[in-house]
Amino acid sequence: MNIPTIQGRQFHFTDEDFQQIRKLIYEHAGINLSNSKSEMAYNRVARRLRVTGVTSFEEYLRIVQTQSAEREAFINALTTNLTAFFREPEHFTILADYLRSVVSNRTIKIWCSASSTGEEPYTLAMTAIEALGSLSSCVQILATDIDTQVLKTAEAGIYSIDRIEKLSPELKKRFFLKGKGDQQGNVSVRSELKNMITFQSLNLLEKNWNIQGPFDVIFCRNVMIYFDKDTQLSILKKFVPLMTKESLLFAGHSENFYHAADILVKKGRTIYGIAS
Ligand SMILES: C[S@@+](CC[C@H](N)C(=O)[O-])C[C@H]1O[C@@H](n2cnc3c(N)ncnc32)[C@H](O)[C@@H]1O
Incomplete structure:
Protein backbone atom coordinates (compact mmCIF):
# COMPACT_ATOMS: atom_id res chain seq x y z
CA MET A 1 0.00 0.00 0.00
CA THR A 79 -18.39 14.05 -15.76
CA THR A 80 -20.69 15.65 -13.22
CA ASN A 81 -24.00 13.85 -13.20
CA LEU A 82 -26.12 15.83 -10.77
CA THR A 83 -29.79 15.53 -11.70
CA ALA A 84 -33.23 15.00 -10.21
CA PHE A 85 -36.79 14.06 -11.10
CA PHE A 86 -38.71 17.20 -12.15
CA ARG A 87 -35.61 19.38 -11.89
CA GLU A 88 -36.47 22.97 -12.88
CA PRO A 89 -40.14 21.97 -12.75
CA GLU A 90 -41.77 24.80 -14.73
CA HIS A 91 -40.20 23.35 -17.87
CA PHE A 92 -42.42 20.29 -17.51
CA THR A 93 -45.59 22.37 -17.16
CA ILE A 94 -44.65 24.16 -20.39
CA LEU A 95 -43.77 20.85 -22.04
CA ALA A 96 -47.16 19.37 -21.10
CA ASP A 97 -48.99 22.31 -22.72
CA TYR A 98 -46.76 22.05 -25.76
CA LEU A 99 -47.38 18.31 -26.15
CA ARG A 100 -51.15 18.84 -25.93
CA SER A 101 -50.88 21.49 -28.65
CA VAL A 102 -48.87 19.39 -31.12
CA VAL A 103 -50.53 16.05 -30.58
CA SER A 104 -51.58 14.44 -33.83
CA ASN A 105 -51.54 11.02 -35.44
CA ARG A 106 -47.80 11.08 -35.94
CA THR A 107 -45.10 10.07 -33.47
CA ILE A 108 -43.81 12.86 -31.25
CA LYS A 109 -40.06 12.66 -30.82
CA ILE A 110 -38.17 13.97 -27.81
CA TRP A 111 -34.38 13.92 -27.41
CA CYS A 112 -32.92 14.20 -23.94
CA SER A 113 -29.30 14.88 -24.86
CA ALA A 114 -27.56 14.75 -21.46
CA SER A 115 -29.78 12.30 -19.65
CA SER A 116 -27.40 11.37 -16.83
CA THR A 117 -28.82 8.68 -14.53
CA GLY A 118 -32.27 8.82 -16.12
CA GLU A 119 -34.35 11.05 -13.86
CA GLU A 120 -34.80 13.61 -16.64
CA PRO A 121 -35.98 11.25 -19.43
CA TYR A 122 -38.28 9.43 -16.98
CA THR A 123 -39.71 12.82 -15.99
CA LEU A 124 -40.28 13.52 -19.69
CA ALA A 125 -42.13 10.22 -20.01
CA MET A 126 -44.27 10.91 -16.92
CA THR A 127 -45.09 14.37 -18.25
CA ALA A 128 -46.14 12.95 -21.62
CA ILE A 129 -48.37 10.31 -20.04
CA GLU A 130 -49.97 12.83 -17.69
CA ALA A 131 -50.49 15.32 -20.53
CA LEU A 132 -51.66 12.96 -23.26
CA GLY A 133 -53.11 9.92 -21.52
CA SER A 134 -53.48 7.08 -24.00
CA LEU A 135 -52.05 9.22 -26.82
CA SER A 136 -48.70 9.15 -25.03
CA SER A 137 -48.04 5.87 -26.82
CA CYS A 138 -47.15 8.12 -29.80
CA VAL A 139 -44.28 9.66 -27.84
CA GLN A 140 -40.75 8.35 -28.34
CA ILE A 141 -37.92 9.54 -26.13
CA LEU A 142 -34.26 9.18 -27.04
CA ALA A 143 -32.04 9.57 -23.97
CA THR A 144 -28.31 9.98 -24.56
CA ASP A 145 -25.23 10.81 -22.53
CA ILE A 146 -21.48 10.53 -22.99
CA ASP A 147 -21.12 8.71 -19.66
CA THR A 148 -21.66 4.99 -20.23
CA GLN A 149 -21.88 4.31 -16.48
CA VAL A 150 -24.81 6.66 -15.84
CA LEU A 151 -26.58 5.22 -18.87
CA LYS A 152 -26.51 1.80 -17.19
CA THR A 153 -28.16 3.26 -14.09
CA ALA A 154 -30.70 5.03 -16.27
CA GLU A 155 -31.57 1.87 -18.15
CA ALA A 156 -31.97 -0.13 -14.94
CA GLY A 157 -34.43 2.48 -13.66
CA ILE A 158 -33.83 1.65 -10.01
CA TYR A 159 -33.46 4.51 -7.54
CA SER A 160 -33.16 5.02 -3.85
CA ILE A 161 -36.62 5.89 -2.50
CA ASP A 162 -35.45 9.32 -1.28
CA ARG A 163 -34.89 10.36 -4.92
CA ILE A 164 -38.69 10.45 -5.38
CA GLU A 165 -39.45 11.98 -1.97
CA LYS A 166 -40.72 15.27 -3.43
CA LEU A 167 -43.03 13.67 -6.00
CA SER A 168 -46.78 13.67 -5.33
CA PRO A 169 -48.27 10.45 -3.89
CA GLU A 170 -50.20 10.04 -7.17
CA LEU A 171 -47.04 10.12 -9.31
CA LYS A 172 -45.22 7.75 -6.95
CA LYS A 173 -48.07 5.27 -7.05
CA ARG A 174 -48.62 5.47 -10.77
CA PHE A 175 -45.03 5.29 -11.98
CA PHE A 176 -42.90 3.50 -9.37
CA LEU A 177 -42.81 0.09 -7.73
CA LYS A 178 -41.45 -0.30 -4.22
CA GLY A 179 -38.60 -2.75 -3.92
CA LYS A 180 -38.79 -5.74 -1.60
CA GLY A 181 -36.16 -8.00 -0.08
CA ASP A 182 -32.71 -6.91 -1.19
CA GLN A 183 -34.36 -4.01 -3.06
CA GLN A 184 -35.87 -2.64 0.17
CA GLY A 185 -35.37 1.15 0.20
CA ASN A 186 -35.35 1.31 -3.59
CA VAL A 187 -38.03 1.97 -6.16
CA SER A 188 -38.09 0.85 -9.76
CA VAL A 189 -39.59 2.75 -12.63
CA ARG A 190 -42.62 1.01 -14.15
CA SER A 191 -42.20 -0.53 -17.58
CA GLU A 192 -44.81 1.88 -18.94
CA LEU A 193 -42.15 4.60 -18.70
CA LYS A 194 -39.21 2.44 -19.72
CA ASN A 195 -40.98 1.36 -22.90
CA MET A 196 -41.11 4.95 -24.11
CA ILE A 197 -37.35 5.50 -23.86
CA THR A 198 -34.33 4.35 -25.86
CA PHE A 199 -30.98 4.87 -24.16
CA GLN A 200 -27.86 5.37 -26.25
CA SER A 201 -24.38 6.74 -25.65
CA LEU A 202 -23.69 9.94 -27.54
CA ASN A 203 -20.91 12.48 -27.22
CA LEU A 204 -22.25 15.93 -28.09
CA LEU A 205 -18.74 16.83 -29.20
CA GLU A 206 -18.62 14.15 -31.91
CA LYS A 207 -18.80 15.33 -35.48
CA ASN A 208 -21.45 12.81 -36.46
CA TRP A 209 -24.36 11.97 -34.22
CA ASN A 210 -25.91 8.59 -34.89
CA ILE A 211 -29.48 9.80 -34.43
CA GLN A 212 -32.47 10.51 -36.58
CA GLY A 213 -34.38 13.80 -36.35
CA PRO A 214 -36.39 15.86 -36.52
CA PHE A 215 -37.27 16.16 -32.86
CA ASP A 216 -40.28 18.03 -31.55
CA VAL A 217 -38.43 18.68 -28.34
CA ILE A 218 -34.75 18.67 -27.39
CA PHE A 219 -33.70 18.79 -23.77
CA CYS A 220 -30.11 19.93 -23.36
CA ARG A 221 -30.07 21.07 -19.77
CA ASN A 222 -27.17 21.67 -17.42
CA VAL A 223 -24.50 20.33 -19.72
CA MET A 224 -23.59 23.39 -21.83
CA ILE A 225 -22.24 25.03 -18.65
CA TYR A 226 -19.29 22.64 -18.88
CA PHE A 227 -18.44 23.76 -22.43
CA ASP A 228 -16.87 26.98 -23.70
CA LYS A 229 -18.91 29.29 -25.95
CA ASP A 230 -17.35 28.01 -29.20
CA THR A 231 -18.16 24.41 -28.31
CA GLN A 232 -21.69 25.42 -27.28
CA LEU A 233 -22.21 27.21 -30.58
CA SER A 234 -21.01 24.30 -32.68
CA ILE A 235 -23.40 21.97 -30.81
CA LEU A 236 -26.31 24.41 -31.14
CA LYS A 237 -25.66 24.67 -34.89
CA LYS A 238 -26.02 20.89 -35.09
CA PHE A 239 -29.33 20.98 -33.18
CA VAL A 240 -30.92 23.32 -35.72
CA PRO A 241 -31.23 20.80 -38.63
CA LEU A 242 -32.73 18.34 -36.15
CA MET A 243 -35.54 20.76 -35.30
CA THR A 244 -38.60 22.06 -37.15
CA LYS A 245 -40.05 25.56 -36.91
CA GLU A 246 -42.31 24.35 -34.09
CA SER A 247 -39.68 22.44 -32.11
CA LEU A 248 -38.54 23.57 -28.68
CA LEU A 249 -35.05 23.39 -27.20
CA PHE A 250 -34.86 23.43 -23.41
CA ALA A 251 -31.65 24.58 -21.69
CA GLY A 252 -30.84 24.62 -17.99
CA HIS A 253 -31.91 27.65 -15.96
CA SER A 254 -28.32 28.79 -15.47
CA GLU A 255 -27.57 28.57 -19.18
CA ASN A 256 -28.29 31.02 -21.97
CA PHE A 257 -27.74 30.97 -25.71
CA TYR A 258 -27.55 34.73 -26.42
CA HIS A 259 -24.40 34.07 -28.42
CA ALA A 260 -26.52 31.97 -30.81
CA ALA A 261 -29.16 34.66 -31.36
CA ASP A 262 -28.87 34.38 -35.15
CA ILE A 263 -29.94 30.73 -35.11
CA LEU A 264 -32.13 30.48 -31.99
CA VAL A 265 -34.91 32.65 -30.62
CA LYS A 266 -36.09 32.72 -27.04
CA LYS A 267 -39.50 31.18 -26.46
CA GLY A 268 -39.58 31.15 -22.67
CA ARG A 269 -37.30 30.90 -19.66
CA THR A 270 -34.29 29.08 -21.13
CA ILE A 271 -36.48 27.68 -23.90
CA TYR A 272 -35.57 28.27 -27.54
CA GLY A 273 -36.90 27.71 -31.03
CA ILE A 274 -35.10 28.05 -34.35
CA ALA A 275 -34.86 31.55 -35.83
CA SER A 276 -36.83 31.99 -39.02
C1 LIG B 1 -25.18 17.85 -14.61
S1 LIG B 1 -25.72 16.52 -15.61
C2 LIG B 1 -27.29 17.16 -16.16
C3 LIG B 1 -28.33 16.08 -16.26
C4 LIG B 1 -29.71 16.54 -16.70
N1 LIG B 1 -29.70 17.05 -18.05
C5 LIG B 1 -30.26 17.56 -15.75
O1 LIG B 1 -30.37 18.75 -16.11
O2 LIG B 1 -30.62 17.19 -14.63
C6 LIG B 1 -24.69 16.73 -17.04
C7 LIG B 1 -24.61 15.49 -17.92
O3 LIG B 1 -23.96 15.83 -19.14
C8 LIG B 1 -23.19 14.75 -19.55
N2 LIG B 1 -22.15 15.20 -20.50
C9 LIG B 1 -20.99 15.85 -20.24
N3 LIG B 1 -20.29 16.03 -21.37
C10 LIG B 1 -21.02 15.49 -22.37
C11 LIG B 1 -20.81 15.35 -23.78
N4 LIG B 1 -19.70 15.81 -24.38
N5 LIG B 1 -21.76 14.72 -24.49
C12 LIG B 1 -22.88 14.24 -23.90
N6 LIG B 1 -23.12 14.33 -22.58
C13 LIG B 1 -22.20 14.96 -21.82
C14 LIG B 1 -22.62 14.20 -18.25
O4 LIG B 1 -22.19 12.87 -18.39
C15 LIG B 1 -23.79 14.37 -17.30
O5 LIG B 1 -24.54 13.20 -17.17
Missing part, protein backbone atom coordinates in the same frame (compact mmCIF):
# COMPACT_ATOMS: atom_id res chain seq x y z
CA ASN A 2 1.25 3.48 -0.88
CA ILE A 3 2.06 5.90 1.90
CA PRO A 4 0.09 9.15 1.58
CA THR A 5 2.27 12.15 0.63
CA ILE A 6 2.76 15.14 2.91
CA GLN A 7 -0.41 16.74 1.51
CA GLY A 8 -2.36 13.60 2.37
CA ARG A 9 -2.38 12.48 -1.24
CA GLN A 10 -1.69 8.88 -2.13
CA PHE A 11 -0.23 9.74 -5.54
CA HIS A 12 2.23 12.39 -6.65
CA PHE A 13 0.22 14.97 -8.62
CA THR A 14 1.85 17.88 -10.45
CA ASP A 15 0.36 20.88 -12.21
CA GLU A 16 1.56 19.26 -15.42
CA ASP A 17 -0.61 16.22 -14.64
CA PHE A 18 -3.58 18.48 -14.00
CA GLN A 19 -3.01 20.41 -17.25
CA GLN A 20 -2.83 17.09 -19.11
CA ILE A 21 -6.15 16.02 -17.55
CA ARG A 22 -7.69 19.34 -18.57
CA LYS A 23 -6.41 18.93 -22.12
CA LEU A 24 -7.66 15.35 -22.48
CA ILE A 25 -11.14 15.92 -21.06
CA TYR A 26 -11.50 19.03 -23.22
CA GLU A 27 -10.41 17.19 -26.35
CA HIS A 28 -12.60 14.15 -25.77
CA ALA A 29 -15.71 15.53 -24.05
CA GLY A 30 -15.57 19.30 -24.55
CA ILE A 31 -15.51 19.73 -20.78
CA ASN A 32 -13.69 22.91 -19.84
CA LEU A 33 -12.24 22.28 -16.38
CA SER A 34 -11.26 25.53 -14.68
CA ASN A 35 -7.95 25.83 -12.87
CA SER A 36 -9.81 25.73 -9.55
CA LYS A 37 -10.84 22.10 -10.22
CA SER A 38 -7.44 20.57 -9.57
CA GLU A 39 -8.47 18.94 -6.28
CA MET A 40 -11.63 17.52 -7.83
CA ALA A 41 -9.63 16.18 -10.80
CA TYR A 42 -7.11 14.59 -8.48
CA ASN A 43 -9.77 12.85 -6.40
CA ARG A 44 -11.72 11.52 -9.35
CA VAL A 45 -8.78 10.35 -11.42
CA ALA A 46 -6.95 8.92 -8.40
CA ARG A 47 -9.87 6.48 -8.07
CA ARG A 48 -9.03 5.18 -11.55
CA LEU A 49 -5.39 4.74 -10.58
CA ARG A 50 -6.50 2.64 -7.62
CA VAL A 51 -8.86 0.53 -9.74
CA THR A 52 -6.29 -0.07 -12.48
CA GLY A 53 -3.36 -0.50 -10.12
CA VAL A 54 -1.35 2.17 -11.91
CA THR A 55 0.93 4.06 -9.55
CA SER A 56 1.55 7.38 -11.29
CA PHE A 57 -0.62 9.97 -13.00
CA GLU A 58 1.91 10.25 -15.79
CA GLU A 59 1.58 6.57 -16.66
CA TYR A 60 -2.18 6.55 -16.20
CA LEU A 61 -2.64 9.52 -18.55
CA ARG A 62 -0.52 7.75 -21.15
CA ILE A 63 -2.90 4.78 -20.92
CA VAL A 64 -5.91 7.09 -21.34
CA GLN A 65 -4.42 8.29 -24.61
CA THR A 66 -3.78 4.84 -26.01
CA GLN A 67 -6.60 2.63 -24.66
CA SER A 68 -10.17 3.51 -25.54
CA ALA A 69 -11.70 1.47 -22.67
CA GLU A 70 -9.70 3.43 -20.10
CA ARG A 71 -10.43 6.67 -21.93
CA GLU A 72 -14.13 5.88 -21.48
CA ALA A 73 -13.61 5.27 -17.75
CA PHE A 74 -11.60 8.50 -17.49
CA ILE A 75 -14.44 10.47 -19.11
CA ASN A 76 -17.00 8.76 -16.88
CA ALA A 77 -14.91 9.73 -13.85
CA LEU A 78 -14.79 13.40 -14.79
Whole structure:
Protein backbone atom coordinates (compact mmCIF):
# COMPACT_ATOMS: atom_id res chain seq x y z
CA MET A 1 0.00 0.00 0.00
CA ASN A 2 1.25 3.48 -0.88
CA ILE A 3 2.06 5.90 1.90
CA PRO A 4 0.09 9.15 1.58
CA THR A 5 2.27 12.15 0.63
CA ILE A 6 2.76 15.14 2.91
CA GLN A 7 -0.41 16.74 1.51
CA GLY A 8 -2.36 13.60 2.37
CA ARG A 9 -2.38 12.48 -1.24
CA GLN A 10 -1.69 8.88 -2.13
CA PHE A 11 -0.23 9.74 -5.54
CA HIS A 12 2.23 12.39 -6.65
CA PHE A 13 0.22 14.97 -8.62
CA THR A 14 1.85 17.88 -10.45
CA ASP A 15 0.36 20.88 -12.21
CA GLU A 16 1.56 19.26 -15.42
CA ASP A 17 -0.61 16.22 -14.64
CA PHE A 18 -3.58 18.48 -14.00
CA GLN A 19 -3.01 20.41 -17.25
CA GLN A 20 -2.83 17.09 -19.11
CA ILE A 21 -6.15 16.02 -17.55
CA ARG A 22 -7.69 19.34 -18.57
CA LYS A 23 -6.41 18.93 -22.12
CA LEU A 24 -7.66 15.35 -22.48
CA ILE A 25 -11.14 15.92 -21.06
CA TYR A 26 -11.50 19.03 -23.22
CA GLU A 27 -10.41 17.19 -26.35
CA HIS A 28 -12.60 14.15 -25.77
CA ALA A 29 -15.71 15.53 -24.05
CA GLY A 30 -15.57 19.30 -24.55
CA ILE A 31 -15.51 19.73 -20.78
CA ASN A 32 -13.69 22.91 -19.84
CA LEU A 33 -12.24 22.28 -16.38
CA SER A 34 -11.26 25.53 -14.68
CA ASN A 35 -7.95 25.83 -12.87
CA SER A 36 -9.81 25.73 -9.55
CA LYS A 37 -10.84 22.10 -10.22
CA SER A 38 -7.44 20.57 -9.57
CA GLU A 39 -8.47 18.94 -6.28
CA MET A 40 -11.63 17.52 -7.83
CA ALA A 41 -9.63 16.18 -10.80
CA TYR A 42 -7.11 14.59 -8.48
CA ASN A 43 -9.77 12.85 -6.40
CA ARG A 44 -11.72 11.52 -9.35
CA VAL A 45 -8.78 10.35 -11.42
CA ALA A 46 -6.95 8.92 -8.40
CA ARG A 47 -9.87 6.48 -8.07
CA ARG A 48 -9.03 5.18 -11.55
CA LEU A 49 -5.39 4.74 -10.58
CA ARG A 50 -6.50 2.64 -7.62
CA VAL A 51 -8.86 0.53 -9.74
CA THR A 52 -6.29 -0.07 -12.48
CA GLY A 53 -3.36 -0.50 -10.12
CA VAL A 54 -1.35 2.17 -11.91
CA THR A 55 0.93 4.06 -9.55
CA SER A 56 1.55 7.38 -11.29
CA PHE A 57 -0.62 9.97 -13.00
CA GLU A 58 1.91 10.25 -15.79
CA GLU A 59 1.58 6.57 -16.66
CA TYR A 60 -2.18 6.55 -16.20
CA LEU A 61 -2.64 9.52 -18.55
CA ARG A 62 -0.52 7.75 -21.15
CA ILE A 63 -2.90 4.78 -20.92
CA VAL A 64 -5.91 7.09 -21.34
CA GLN A 65 -4.42 8.29 -24.61
CA THR A 66 -3.78 4.84 -26.01
CA GLN A 67 -6.60 2.63 -24.66
CA SER A 68 -10.17 3.51 -25.54
CA ALA A 69 -11.70 1.47 -22.67
CA GLU A 70 -9.70 3.43 -20.10
CA ARG A 71 -10.43 6.67 -21.93
CA GLU A 72 -14.13 5.88 -21.48
CA ALA A 73 -13.61 5.27 -17.75
CA PHE A 74 -11.60 8.50 -17.49
CA ILE A 75 -14.44 10.47 -19.11
CA ASN A 76 -17.00 8.76 -16.88
CA ALA A 77 -14.91 9.73 -13.85
CA LEU A 78 -14.79 13.40 -14.79
CA THR A 79 -18.39 14.05 -15.76
CA THR A 80 -20.69 15.65 -13.22
CA ASN A 81 -24.00 13.85 -13.20
CA LEU A 82 -26.12 15.83 -10.77
CA THR A 83 -29.79 15.53 -11.70
CA ALA A 84 -33.23 15.00 -10.21
CA PHE A 85 -36.79 14.06 -11.10
CA PHE A 86 -38.71 17.20 -12.15
CA ARG A 87 -35.61 19.38 -11.89
CA GLU A 88 -36.47 22.97 -12.88
CA PRO A 89 -40.14 21.97 -12.75
CA GLU A 90 -41.77 24.80 -14.73
CA HIS A 91 -40.20 23.35 -17.87
CA PHE A 92 -42.42 20.29 -17.51
CA THR A 93 -45.59 22.37 -17.16
CA ILE A 94 -44.65 24.16 -20.39
CA LEU A 95 -43.77 20.85 -22.04
CA ALA A 96 -47.16 19.37 -21.10
CA ASP A 97 -48.99 22.31 -22.72
CA TYR A 98 -46.76 22.05 -25.76
CA LEU A 99 -47.38 18.31 -26.15
CA ARG A 100 -51.15 18.84 -25.93
CA SER A 101 -50.88 21.49 -28.65
CA VAL A 102 -48.87 19.39 -31.12
CA VAL A 103 -50.53 16.05 -30.58
CA SER A 104 -51.58 14.44 -33.83
CA ASN A 105 -51.54 11.02 -35.44
CA ARG A 106 -47.80 11.08 -35.94
CA THR A 107 -45.10 10.07 -33.47
CA ILE A 108 -43.81 12.86 -31.25
CA LYS A 109 -40.06 12.66 -30.82
CA ILE A 110 -38.17 13.97 -27.81
CA TRP A 111 -34.38 13.92 -27.41
CA CYS A 112 -32.92 14.20 -23.94
CA SER A 113 -29.30 14.88 -24.86
CA ALA A 114 -27.56 14.75 -21.46
CA SER A 115 -29.78 12.30 -19.65
CA SER A 116 -27.40 11.37 -16.83
CA THR A 117 -28.82 8.68 -14.53
CA GLY A 118 -32.27 8.82 -16.12
CA GLU A 119 -34.35 11.05 -13.86
CA GLU A 120 -34.80 13.61 -16.64
CA PRO A 121 -35.98 11.25 -19.43
CA TYR A 122 -38.28 9.43 -16.98
CA THR A 123 -39.71 12.82 -15.99
CA LEU A 124 -40.28 13.52 -19.69
CA ALA A 125 -42.13 10.22 -20.01
CA MET A 126 -44.27 10.91 -16.92
CA THR A 127 -45.09 14.37 -18.25
CA ALA A 128 -46.14 12.95 -21.62
CA ILE A 129 -48.37 10.31 -20.04
CA GLU A 130 -49.97 12.83 -17.69
CA ALA A 131 -50.49 15.32 -20.53
CA LEU A 132 -51.66 12.96 -23.26
CA GLY A 133 -53.11 9.92 -21.52
CA SER A 134 -53.48 7.08 -24.00
CA LEU A 135 -52.05 9.22 -26.82
CA SER A 136 -48.70 9.15 -25.03
CA SER A 137 -48.04 5.87 -26.82
CA CYS A 138 -47.15 8.12 -29.80
CA VAL A 139 -44.28 9.66 -27.84
CA GLN A 140 -40.75 8.35 -28.34
CA ILE A 141 -37.92 9.54 -26.13
CA LEU A 142 -34.26 9.18 -27.04
CA ALA A 143 -32.04 9.57 -23.97
CA THR A 144 -28.31 9.98 -24.56
CA ASP A 145 -25.23 10.81 -22.53
CA ILE A 146 -21.48 10.53 -22.99
CA ASP A 147 -21.12 8.71 -19.66
CA THR A 148 -21.66 4.99 -20.23
CA GLN A 149 -21.88 4.31 -16.48
CA VAL A 150 -24.81 6.66 -15.84
CA LEU A 151 -26.58 5.22 -18.87
CA LYS A 152 -26.51 1.80 -17.19
CA THR A 153 -28.16 3.26 -14.09
CA ALA A 154 -30.70 5.03 -16.27
CA GLU A 155 -31.57 1.87 -18.15
CA ALA A 156 -31.97 -0.13 -14.94
CA GLY A 157 -34.43 2.48 -13.66
CA ILE A 158 -33.83 1.65 -10.01
CA TYR A 159 -33.46 4.51 -7.54
CA SER A 160 -33.16 5.02 -3.85
CA ILE A 161 -36.62 5.89 -2.50
CA ASP A 162 -35.45 9.32 -1.28
CA ARG A 163 -34.89 10.36 -4.92
CA ILE A 164 -38.69 10.45 -5.38
CA GLU A 165 -39.45 11.98 -1.97
CA LYS A 166 -40.72 15.27 -3.43
CA LEU A 167 -43.03 13.67 -6.00
CA SER A 168 -46.78 13.67 -5.33
CA PRO A 169 -48.27 10.45 -3.89
CA GLU A 170 -50.20 10.04 -7.17
CA LEU A 171 -47.04 10.12 -9.31
CA LYS A 172 -45.22 7.75 -6.95
CA LYS A 173 -48.07 5.27 -7.05
CA ARG A 174 -48.62 5.47 -10.77
CA PHE A 175 -45.03 5.29 -11.98
CA PHE A 176 -42.90 3.50 -9.37
CA LEU A 177 -42.81 0.09 -7.73
CA LYS A 178 -41.45 -0.30 -4.22
CA GLY A 179 -38.60 -2.75 -3.92
CA LYS A 180 -38.79 -5.74 -1.60
CA GLY A 181 -36.16 -8.00 -0.08
CA ASP A 182 -32.71 -6.91 -1.19
CA GLN A 183 -34.36 -4.01 -3.06
CA GLN A 184 -35.87 -2.64 0.17
CA GLY A 185 -35.37 1.15 0.20
CA ASN A 186 -35.35 1.31 -3.59
CA VAL A 187 -38.03 1.97 -6.16
CA SER A 188 -38.09 0.85 -9.76
CA VAL A 189 -39.59 2.75 -12.63
CA ARG A 190 -42.62 1.01 -14.15
CA SER A 191 -42.20 -0.53 -17.58
CA GLU A 192 -44.81 1.88 -18.94
CA LEU A 193 -42.15 4.60 -18.70
CA LYS A 194 -39.21 2.44 -19.72
CA ASN A 195 -40.98 1.36 -22.90
CA MET A 196 -41.11 4.95 -24.11
CA ILE A 197 -37.35 5.50 -23.86
CA THR A 198 -34.33 4.35 -25.86
CA PHE A 199 -30.98 4.87 -24.16
CA GLN A 200 -27.86 5.37 -26.25
CA SER A 201 -24.38 6.74 -25.65
CA LEU A 202 -23.69 9.94 -27.54
CA ASN A 203 -20.91 12.48 -27.22
CA LEU A 204 -22.25 15.93 -28.09
CA LEU A 205 -18.74 16.83 -29.20
CA GLU A 206 -18.62 14.15 -31.91
CA LYS A 207 -18.80 15.33 -35.48
CA ASN A 208 -21.45 12.81 -36.46
CA TRP A 209 -24.36 11.97 -34.22
CA ASN A 210 -25.91 8.59 -34.89
CA ILE A 211 -29.48 9.80 -34.43
CA GLN A 212 -32.47 10.51 -36.58
CA GLY A 213 -34.38 13.80 -36.35
CA PRO A 214 -36.39 15.86 -36.52
CA PHE A 215 -37.27 16.16 -32.86
CA ASP A 216 -40.28 18.03 -31.55
CA VAL A 217 -38.43 18.68 -28.34
CA ILE A 218 -34.75 18.67 -27.39
CA PHE A 219 -33.70 18.79 -23.77
CA CYS A 220 -30.11 19.93 -23.36
CA ARG A 221 -30.07 21.07 -19.77
CA ASN A 222 -27.17 21.67 -17.42
CA VAL A 223 -24.50 20.33 -19.72
CA MET A 224 -23.59 23.39 -21.83
CA ILE A 225 -22.24 25.03 -18.65
CA TYR A 226 -19.29 22.64 -18.88
CA PHE A 227 -18.44 23.76 -22.43
CA ASP A 228 -16.87 26.98 -23.70
CA LYS A 229 -18.91 29.29 -25.95
CA ASP A 230 -17.35 28.01 -29.20
CA THR A 231 -18.16 24.41 -28.31
CA GLN A 232 -21.69 25.42 -27.28
CA LEU A 233 -22.21 27.21 -30.58
CA SER A 234 -21.01 24.30 -32.68
CA ILE A 235 -23.40 21.97 -30.81
CA LEU A 236 -26.31 24.41 -31.14
CA LYS A 237 -25.66 24.67 -34.89
CA LYS A 238 -26.02 20.89 -35.09
CA PHE A 239 -29.33 20.98 -33.18
CA VAL A 240 -30.92 23.32 -35.72
CA PRO A 241 -31.23 20.80 -38.63
CA LEU A 242 -32.73 18.34 -36.15
CA MET A 243 -35.54 20.76 -35.30
CA THR A 244 -38.60 22.06 -37.15
CA LYS A 245 -40.05 25.56 -36.91
CA GLU A 246 -42.31 24.35 -34.09
CA SER A 247 -39.68 22.44 -32.11
CA LEU A 248 -38.54 23.57 -28.68
CA LEU A 249 -35.05 23.39 -27.20
CA PHE A 250 -34.86 23.43 -23.41
CA ALA A 251 -31.65 24.58 -21.69
CA GLY A 252 -30.84 24.62 -17.99
CA HIS A 253 -31.91 27.65 -15.96
CA SER A 254 -28.32 28.79 -15.47
CA GLU A 255 -27.57 28.57 -19.18
CA ASN A 256 -28.29 31.02 -21.97
CA PHE A 257 -27.74 30.97 -25.71
CA TYR A 258 -27.55 34.73 -26.42
CA HIS A 259 -24.40 34.07 -28.42
CA ALA A 260 -26.52 31.97 -30.81
CA ALA A 261 -29.16 34.66 -31.36
CA ASP A 262 -28.87 34.38 -35.15
CA ILE A 263 -29.94 30.73 -35.11
CA LEU A 264 -32.13 30.48 -31.99
CA VAL A 265 -34.91 32.65 -30.62
CA LYS A 266 -36.09 32.72 -27.04
CA LYS A 267 -39.50 31.18 -26.46
CA GLY A 268 -39.58 31.15 -22.67
CA ARG A 269 -37.30 30.90 -19.66
CA THR A 270 -34.29 29.08 -21.13
CA ILE A 271 -36.48 27.68 -23.90
CA TYR A 272 -35.57 28.27 -27.54
CA GLY A 273 -36.90 27.71 -31.03
CA ILE A 274 -35.10 28.05 -34.35
CA ALA A 275 -34.86 31.55 -35.83
CA SER A 276 -36.83 31.99 -39.02
C1 LIG B 1 -25.18 17.85 -14.61
S1 LIG B 1 -25.72 16.52 -15.61
C2 LIG B 1 -27.29 17.16 -16.16
C3 LIG B 1 -28.33 16.08 -16.26
C4 LIG B 1 -29.71 16.54 -16.70
N1 LIG B 1 -29.70 17.05 -18.05
C5 LIG B 1 -30.26 17.56 -15.75
O1 LIG B 1 -30.37 18.75 -16.11
O2 LIG B 1 -30.62 17.19 -14.63
C6 LIG B 1 -24.69 16.73 -17.04
C7 LIG B 1 -24.61 15.49 -17.92
O3 LIG B 1 -23.96 15.83 -19.14
C8 LIG B 1 -23.19 14.75 -19.55
N2 LIG B 1 -22.15 15.20 -20.50
C9 LIG B 1 -20.99 15.85 -20.24
N3 LIG B 1 -20.29 16.03 -21.37
C10 LIG B 1 -21.02 15.49 -22.37
C11 LIG B 1 -20.81 15.35 -23.78
N4 LIG B 1 -19.70 15.81 -24.38
N5 LIG B 1 -21.76 14.72 -24.49
C12 LIG B 1 -22.88 14.24 -23.90
N6 LIG B 1 -23.12 14.33 -22.58
C13 LIG B 1 -22.20 14.96 -21.82
C14 LIG B 1 -22.62 14.20 -18.25
O4 LIG B 1 -22.19 12.87 -18.39
C15 LIG B 1 -23.79 14.37 -17.30
O5 LIG B 1 -24.54 13.20 -17.17
